Amino acid sequence: MVEWLEYAAAWLVLKSLGLLPRPLARTVGAWMVTLAYCFRPPLRRAALFNLRLAFPEWTDAERRRSIRRLVRHLGWMGGEFSQFPKYTRENIKQVVVLDGFENFAAARRRGKGVLFLTGHMGAWELAPFAHALYGHPLHFLVRPIDNARVDVLVNRYRCLSGNRPVDKNQSARAMLSILGTGGTVGILMDQNTTREEGVFVDFFGIPACTSTGLARIALHTDAAVVPGYICWDATLRKYRLRFGPAVQLVRTGDWEADVRENTARFTRVIENYARCYPDQWLWVHRRWHTRPPGEKPLYPF
Numbered sequence: 001m002v003e004w005l006e007y008a009a010a011w012l013v014l015k016s017l018g019l020l021p022r023p024l025a026r027t028v029g030a031w032m033v034t035l036a037y038c039f040r041p042p043l044r045r046a047a048l049f050n051l052r053l054a055f056p057e058w059t060d061a062e063r064r065r066s067i068r069r070l071v072r073h074l075g076w077m078g079g080e081f082s083q084f085p086k087y088t089r090e091n092i093k094q095v096v097v098l099d100g101f102e103n104f105a106a107a108r109r110r111g112k113g114v115l116f117l118t119g120h121m122g123a124w125e126l127a128p129f130a131h132a133l134y135g136h137p138l139h140f141l142v143r144p145i146d147n148a149r150v151d152v153l154v155n156r157y158r159c160l161s162g163n164r165p166v167d168k169n170q171s172a173r174a175m176l177s178i179l180g181t182g183g184t185v186g187i188l189m190d191q192n193t194t195r196e197e198g199v200f201v202d203f204f205g206i207p208a209c210t211s212t213g214l215a216r217i218a219l220h221t222d223a224a225v226v227p228g229y230i231c232w233d234a235t236l237r238k239y240r241l242r243f244g245p246a247v248q249l250v251r252t253g254d255w256e257a258d259v260r261e262n263t264a265r266f267t268r269v270i271e272n273y274a275r276c277y278p279d280q281w282l283w284v285h286r287r288w289h290t291r292p293p294g295e296k297p298l299y300p301f
Contacts, residue, residue: 007149014157017082022095025082030075037071043284045301050283053298054204054274069279073232077123084157089133096130097236100243104136107224107246113179115218115225117247119190119270120282127230127241128186129161137162138184141171171213179223186228189214190270190282192289200292201264203271209290215262218249225249227269231277244269 013032017025037043047070051063058066080095087095107114116138118127128140140158142165145151155165166174166185175185193211200207218225227244247269250261274281288298 003147003149006147007153010150010153013078014082014153017079018085020079020082022079022083022086026076026079029077029079029082030072033075033078034071042301046286046299047283049299049301050285050287051278053206053288054283055278066279067283070281070283073122073280076232077125080123080126081157084129084160087129087133087161089135092130092133094238096126096230096239096241097233098134098243099240103243103245104226104228107226108182108184110224111182112221113182113223114184115179115214115223116184116186117189117214117225117227117266117269118186118229119188119273120285121190121229121270121273122231122277122280123239124188124230125158126239127228128163129158130230130239130241131228132161132163136184137164138186139164139166139174139178140186141166141168141175141188143168172217175217176221179217179221187214189266190287191285192287195290195293198290199260199263201260201267203267203287204274206288206298207292208267208288210263210267212259212263214266215259218262219251219255219258222249225266229273231273231280 017029020028044067047067048060048063051058051066052060055063104114116128116131118124128138131138140163142155144167145154158165166178178185189211191211193209195209197213198209198211201210202208203210214225217223224246226246228242230239230241233240247262247265250258250265252258252261270281286299291298
């Protein structure tokens with residue numbers, strides 16, 4: 001019964017917002033997420049604690065202001081997500097503009113596939129959707145939502161522009177096949193993971209357990225790793241989908257050392273974005289939850 005209620009609620013929200021004009025959908029989405037955030041004390045504590053770690057020079061007032069903007073951006077993304085059925089190749093330029101696309105194009109020409117390095121930045125659900133509407137559909141790595149019916153609903157929206165999901169738990173063989181044919185795989189790699197799945201690399205100067213999957217697949221296939229993220233441009237009143245130059249992989253012959261160093265390089269890309277756009281990265285996630293052996297928990301809650 002609970003699963004059906006969750007599905008019904010998700011369906012109703014998406015359909016209701018989808019009926020609204022885009023500006024109103026974004027506004028209502030921001031109200032809804034702000035209200036939900038007010039009733040989630042753990043998220044508020046995590047966001048404030050994370051910003052104290054990342055920006056110790058800020059005042060708490062500055063941190064709270066950044067969090068309020070983040071919550072608004074999350075609500076805007078919800079509004080955008082509801083509008084996916086309305087977006088087409090003809091009108092996507094009214095919502096998203098490309099920046100640095102030549103970096104992605106150069107990586108594609110290498111013919112070994114592209115790994116799209118990104119994270120929970122800006123309206124991250126909009127990035128691959130717009131990328132596909134611009135003529136470049138991709139596969140994206142996802143962890144299935146616990147509610148199977150909601151998972152199907154969400155993926156139906158995500159795939160309207162031609163993208164396809166890859167289950168994170170069954171990804172290795174699928175990714176090798178996609179990259180082997182010159183395809184593109186998008187990977188979010190900015191969240192905490194277990195010691196068994198990751199290595200500790202610095203994120204804002206603090207060791208953070210980070211998945212090594214992207215580094216391992218890149219070293220194995222020689223696919224280009226292209227940083228990409230989407231950010232809100234207040235001057236344009238549009239989103240910018242930005243592509244950076246492919247990250248130069250380190251290859252010393254020591255496999256595990258190379259995995260660690262390249263994971264650190266990819267993490268610095270994420271950190272640089274979060275420093276440039278601190279109100280558009282997902283601070284509510286406990287990024288430093290897993291600690292090195294023998295180290296006490298970092299979060300006091």
